[in-house]
């Protein structure tokens with residue numbers, strides 16, 4: 001995944017929702033103002049689950065700044081994606 | 091699904107992406123200006139696939155007016171959802 005940006009999380013199959021939530025909280029605690037969370041195909045559902053659990057934890061401490069959907073070519077196949085831009089609110 | 095609104099499509103497991111795309115195009119052709127497409131859990135991925143295929147068909151003829159994500163209680167379980175508000179552009 002060479003297009004991975006700093007503060008971007010590409011959601012995969014094996015790692016748990018809870019782990020991603022903790023990763024995002026850690027990034028916020030280490031000073032990241034914004035974190036992008038992206039998923040393709042079946043991981044799109046997981047992205048929304050991660051968001052919901054993060055909101056449950058941080059309440060008004062996190063703001064959903066942008067939602068983007070679309071398709072992109074990955075491993076020579078066209079796949080759907082969901083991308084969330086999350087901002088830490090103090 | 092008693093909360094179903096007119097022009098709202100709740101994406102299910104069995105019906106194909108292509109069928110939903112045709113349903114939306116039909117609704118637009120019958121005079122609907124706006125169509126809402128919603129999916130829970132594993133159907134969230136399908137909602138994005140439907141959107142991408144619809145854009146491939148209608149190009150600039152469809153506008154993504156709003157994207158909403160969150161969680162709701164369905165059959166006594168808390169599930170994630172993705173809701174798209176699509177507008178026909180002439």
Ligand SMILES: [Zn+2]
Pocket residue numbers: 016019
């Ligand atoms: Zn773990």
